[in-house]
Amino acid sequence: EPEVTQTPSHQVTQMGQEVILRCVPISNHLYFYWYRQILGQKVEFLVSFYNNEISEKSEIFDDQFSVERPDGSNFTLKIRSTKLEDSAMYFCASTADIADTQYFGPGTRLTVL
């Protein structure tokens, strides 16, 4: 069964550094999402993306964040200047149709030191 994949599984970075988290959605999916989960807290929506544009974003998704689909398979989340509070698990998800159930990747654990 097709799966959403994410790399790396764990990323450690210094505060102020840029990080790029990568996701490969299911191949025929068109709608892409990023969520994050700070340890012990809820999974929170960050952004949705369709047709090379952001379709919705949360208050968390400020100017430090950006998303991109650089080619036909990858979907990336960039954090320009990481902060300690960016430490979290980041989940990518995708759907074929906007109303479909979302399929999630295994997550990338980001640790900012």
Next chain:
Amino acid sequence: AQTVTQSQPEMSVQEAETVTLSCTYDTSESDYYLFWYKQPPSRQMILVIRQEAYKQQNATENRFSVNFQKAAKSFSLKISDSQLGDAAMYFCAYRSSTSGTYKYIFGTGTRLKVLA
């Protein structure tokens, strides 16, 4: 704004027994979707079951079933004949179907332990 609450941070069940995980939510919408996702350790979240709010019949999927009480805004998950492989984090999630947003709103999760 919609919220989802899972009041049980952790639950335990004996293998082959039945366990119920609780989820309540708050919304002013009449049409929406509710989900239970399972997340095994170091693995992705997998859809367990989905319920459309307009359907009165409770969704079932093999050993998994829900008790959907729309008026009470309650959406509990029942796992029958629990197996060791059911041990995981379980997330309840809400998604609007009318407001033009398709983001999920999650609860904090319930960690289920299955005892042999």
